[in-house]
Amino acid sequence: MPQTYDLILKGGIVVNHDGRIERDVGVRGGAIAHIGDLSQASAEREINCRGLHILPGVIDTQVHFREPGLDHKEDLESGSRAAAMGGVTAVFEMPNTDPQTTSAEALADKVRRGHHRMHCDFAFWVGGTHENVADVPELERLPGAAGIKVFMGSSTGSLLVEDDQGVAEILRRTRRRSAFHSEDEAMLRERKHLRVEGDPRSHPVWRSAEVALTCTKRLVRLARDTGARIHVLHVTTADEMAFLRDYKDVASVEVTPHHLTLVAPDAYERLGTYVQMNPPVRDEYHRHGIWQGLDEGVADILGSDHAPHLREEKDGTYPNTPSGMTGVQTLVPIMLDHVSKMRLTLERFVDMTSASPRRLFGIARKGRIAVGYDADFTIVDMKRIETITNNWIASKCGWTPYDGQTVTGWPIGTVVRGNVVMWDGALETPSVGEVVRFEETLRTGQ
Numbered sequence: 001m002p003q004t005y006d007l008i009l010k011g012g013i014v015v016n017h018d019g020r021i022e023r024d025v026g027v028r029g030g031a032i033a034h035i036g037d038l039s040q041a042s043a044e045r046e047i048n049c050r051g052l053h054i055l056p057g058v059i060d061t062q063v064h065f066r067e068p069g070l071d072h073k074e075d076l077e078s079g080s081r082a083a084a085m086g087g088v089t090a091v092f093e094m095p096n097t098d099p100q101t102t103s104a105e106a107l108a109d110k111v112r113r114g115h116h117r118m119h120c121d122f123a124f125w126v127g128g129t130h131e132n133v134a135d136v137p138e139l140e141r142l143p144g145a146a147g148i149k150v151f152m153g154s155s156t157g158s159l160l161v162e163d164d165q166g167v168a169e170i171l172r173r174t175r176r177r178s179a180f181h182s183e184d185e186a187m188l189r190e191r192k193h194l195r196v197e198g199d200p201r202s203h204p205v206w207r208s209a210e211v212a213l214t215c216t217k218r219l220v221r222l223a224r225d226t227g228a229r230i231h232v233l234h235v236t237t238a239d240e241m242a243f244l245r246d247y248k249d250v251a252s253v254e255v256t257p258h259h260l261t262l263v264a265p266d267a268y269e270r271l272g273t274y275v276q277m278n279p280p281v282r283d284e285y286h287r288h289g290i291w292q293g294l295d296e297g298v299a300d301i302l303g304s305d306h307a308p309h310l311r312e313e314k315d316g317t318y319p320n321t322p323s324g325m326t327g328v329q330t331l332v333p334i335m336l337d338h339v340s341k342m343r344l345t346l347e348r349f350v351d352m353t354s355a356s357p358r359r360l361f362g363i364a365r366k367g368r369i370a371v372g373y374d375a376d377f378t379i380v381d382m383k384r385i386e387t388i389t390n391n392w393i394a395s396k397c398g399w400t401p402y403d404g405q406t407v408t409g410w411p412i413g414t415v416v417r418g419n420v421v422m423w424d425g426a427l428e429t430p431s432v433g434e435v436v437r438f439e440e441t442l443r444t445g446q
Contacts, residue, residue: 005033005043007418012049012379015350016056016369025054027375030417035371045420049379052412053346056354056369057089057376061146061361062179062233062254062303063328065091067113069098074308074396076110079328080118080433082306082394084421086329087411089120089376090366090436092146095127096159102127103135104142111144111435118433119421120414121366121376125149125179127159128170136173144435146361147176147231152215153183153207153278160185164222171228176440177252177360179231182240183207183279184215200318201268204280209237212279216240223250231360234259234305236279238289245298252300252360255290257334258327262401263287271401273314277305278323294344294352300360302352304331308397326395330388330402336380336409346382362439379413386410 007027014023014035024038034041065079076093083091093110095101101110101124114122123146126139140148150170151159161167162185171178188211196202216232220243223230231252235241236259244251258275264283267275275281293299307324314321331353339346358367365374388402414422419429 003034003038003041005038005041006045007375007420008038008041008043008046009049009054009377009379010038010046012052012054014054014369015346017355020346025369027418030375032369032371032373032375035369047413047420051381053380053382054369055350055378055380056367057416058087058332058353058378059090059357059363059366060088060304060306060328060331061092061301061357062094063091063306064094064096064308064324066308067097068109073310073313076114076118078394078396079306080120080122081427082326082329084119084414084427085394085425087332087378087380087414088328089378089414089416090122091120091328092123092125095125095149096151100127100159101125102129102132104139107139107142107144114433115435116431116433119427119430120416120433121436122433123436123438128161128178129159130161130166133166133169133173136170137175140174140176141441143441145441146436148174148178149180150178151181152219153181153185153188153211162186164218167219168222168226171222171226171230174228176362177229177231179233180219182212182215182219182232184211184218187211187214195319197319198317200273200276201265203268203276203318204264204282207278207280209239209282209286212237213239213243216243220244220247220251233303234279235290235293235299236282236286238286238292241289241293241298245293245296248298253293253298254301254303255294255299256303256305256327257331258325258401259290260287260294260338261334273316273318273321274325274399275401276318276321276323277325291343300352300356302331302335302349304328308395310397311399326393326397326400329393329395330400332378332380332411333386333388333407333409334402336382337407340382340408364437364439364442366436375415375418377413377415378411379415380409381412382409384408384410384412
């Protein structure tokens with residue numbers, strides 16, 4: 001008797017832990033039920049994927065969707081719509097909202113807001129502070145918690161733990177891998193005079209490579225002293241990459257598409273405050289160093305650091321302008337274009353956007369195409385040439401630093417637990433998002 005499925009993806013090139021092989025994939029009940037020849041099977045829906053690559057669903061582990069409190073510039077619905085339009089099937093959202101995500105109540109509120117309102121699956125980082133340090137063991141194990149996030153340098157919002165004692169107290173209480181914004185706050189205060197009014201090119205002068213490296217060295221020492229696992233977000237310097245290669249026992253490393261793609265001073269001269277980020281886009285020496293860290297395997301994860309602001313906010317006068325840019329929707333096409341230029345392999349892209357997030361953060365049932373795993377897929381056309389435009393951006397802010405950039409490689413489909421959320425530029429099945437589950441917290445009832 002022929003087998004029946006909810007969904008069959010026919011004839012695509014599956015890119016996974018065992019290489020690239022043309023296969024059919026059958027989905028039943030939101031999970032992968034069969035991989036192989038399904039020519040004799042039937043399904044409620046069958047999609048011809050010949051000529052397309054079927055990737056494990058892309059997981060973006062650093063986004064800022066601004067809800068609650070800052071939702072004039074983004075919210076969980078609009079940000080996740082941008083994610084789905086760009087081929088992203090799950091996101092980890094950051095705690096610098098208003099109120100900040102620093103309590104069980106604030107986390108539960110975000111989970112309620114996201115459930116079946118977001119277009120992709122989700123988890124939320126919980127902010128680590130001086131005030132909630134005693135609660136860290138409980139907070140990091142709550143349903144929907146991606147872990148603890150600490151700002152050692154000030155960025156958007158007021159979350160900040162800049163002293164070694166405060167960071168160490170948090171690390172002593174963590175059992176999961178915690179994420180860190182690593183810039184030395186004392187140095188940032190001392191160097192404020194280096195900002196030049198009206199000239200965003202001075203942003204990387206103020207927030208220098210030394211500011212980042214000094215903090216990262218402190219952070220690694222504290223992780224070693226406390227026996228904690230850390231995740232260093234958005235590494236931007238060649239110096240940090242050279243340093244972190246010797247500390248892979250405690251430190252995982254994130255890099256972003258914009259730090260791999262944009263370069264100073266050109267980016268500042270073209271885009272002005274629209275390229276203003278914390279930590280900043282730097283010169284070619286540092287961009288080359290980040291790529292070297294990616295090539296050598298020091299860099300573990302690609303995160304977008306999607307951090308939108310409205311045009312009227314960005315159009316102010318530096319330094320009285322906010323740092324951040326969109327990125328969740330462009331992560332896949334920008335990095336596939338690097339694949340097309342042979343800067344990295346498609347397998348390495350898959351490793352950094354699905355396998356590594358699963359491994360480092362203990363994500364349950366996601367991150368690979370295997371029977372029993374969630375049916376999350378990012379389906380891409382590696383030959384398709386498209387031009388990224390502001391009009392394509394689904395974020396509330398409606399702009400991208402890549403406006404006008406032509407890329408080779410494009411997201412065709414976003415499938416979340418068997419739901420075809422996006423296909424060929426159209427949102428098909430909205431608001432299916434559910435909380436991501438983690439192996440280390442399953443016993444809490446997730």
